[in-house]
Amino acid sequence: MQRFQYLIVMALCVGVTLPLEFILNARVYRRPRRMFGALLPTVAAFVVWDVFAIRLGHWTFSPEYTTGWKIGNIPVEEITFFVVIPLCALLSFEAVSNILRDGWVATLRAGVLGRLLPAGRSGTGSSERGDTTRSEELV
Amino acid sequence: MPWYTVMTLLAMALVVALELVVIRSGIFRMRAFWIALGICALFQIPVDGWLTKLSSTIVIYNPDVFAGVRIFFDSPIEDWGFGFALMTLALALWVRQGRNDDATSPAVRDAALATGGGNERD
Numbered sequence: 297m298q299r300f301q302y303l304i305v306m307a308l309c310v311g312v313t314l315p316l317e318f319i320l321n322a323r324v325y326r327r328p329r330r331m332f333g334a335l336l337p338t339v340a341a342f343v344v345w346d347v348f349a350i351r352l353g354h355w356t357f358s359p360e361y362t363t364g365w366k367i368g369n370i371p372v373e374e375i376t377f378f379v380v381i382p383l384c385a386l387l388s389f390e391a392v393s394n395i396l397r398d399g400w401v402a403t404l405r406a407g408v409l410g411r412l413l414p415a416g417r418s419g420t421g422s423s424e425r426g427d428t429t430r431s432e433e434l435v
Numbered sequence: 436m437p438w439y440t441v442m443t444l445l446a447m448a449l450v451v452a453l454e455l456v457v458i459r460s461g462i463f464r465m466r467a468f469w470i471a472l473g474i475c476a477l478f479q480i481p482v483d484g485w486l487t488k489l490s491s492t493i494v495i496y497n498p499d500v501f502a503g504v505r506i507f508f509d510s511p512i513e514d515w516g517f518g519f520a521l522m523t524l525a526l527a528l529w530v531r532q533g534r535n536d537d538a539t540s541p542a543v544r545d546a547a548l549a550t551g552g553g554n555e556r557d
Contacts, residue, residue, distance in 0.1 A: 301485075302486065302494075305482060305485055308482075312478075330529065330533060333529075334525045334526070335525060349438075353500075354439050355439075355494055355495060355496050355500075356495045357494060357495065358492055358495060362493065381475075381518065382524075384475060384478070385521075386526065389467055389468060389529070392467040392471045392474070393467040396466060396470075
């Protein structure tokens with residue numbers, strides 16, 4: 297179990313920021329194309345840096361707290377890091393943007409809580425693609 | 436040679452230049468960007484701290500390659516520059532693509548298509 301420590305930290309980052317998607321209506325995971333469009337070049341750039349830094353001995357990883365699973369010379373934990381941390385940033389940014397633009401009440405109402413609370417909203421037929429959220433945004 | 440320090444400063448400068456010259460998302464003028472970065476920098480204290488604390492280190496830095504300033508739970512100060520570059524690049528790309536994605540009004544979309552702009556909608 298000790299060797300999963302790095303991955304567990306990453307999982308916690310995902311878990312802690314997940315409510316931003318639904319409660320503060322960040323809509324990052326629900327825009328996968330845009331999400332990957334932001335993440336892929338970022339991951340690629342930092343993986344290149346990581347490859348050289350590891351090769352040159354700038355940093356190493358505890359064999360005790362990492363799985364030892366690697367792609368090339370990069371531990372899978374590092375690749376996870378380059379995906380997870382920017383993802384946390386995107387979720388934070390979208391949540392903050394929503395609050396600055398619409399205020400807390402409207403943001404919470406647009407999120408999943410708004411569908412549970414009797415807020416006098418009609419048209420709850422939210423499809424899987426979140427089209428209702430999109431149309432709300434355009435108003 | 437403090438290579439991590441040098442590379443971090445280089446990465447930060449590169450990302451800023453990339454945003455200002457190529458990506459041009461306008462993110463540096465957005466209040467939400469700075470607030471979100473601030474929040475992430477705070478959460479970086481426990482996360483980074485857990486990875487770098489000297490008592491049971493997960494990510495082990497070669498002491499020869501960084502400036503030697505460790506803050507909070509033994510995290511090299513460079514890590515915050517690394518985080519800035521990592522998160523800013525992703526955010527700039529995200530905002531940039533959102534300009535195409537959110538251009539859902541037909542007029543805007545036609546204009547984007549006419550100029551060869553992305554029709555990348557999710």
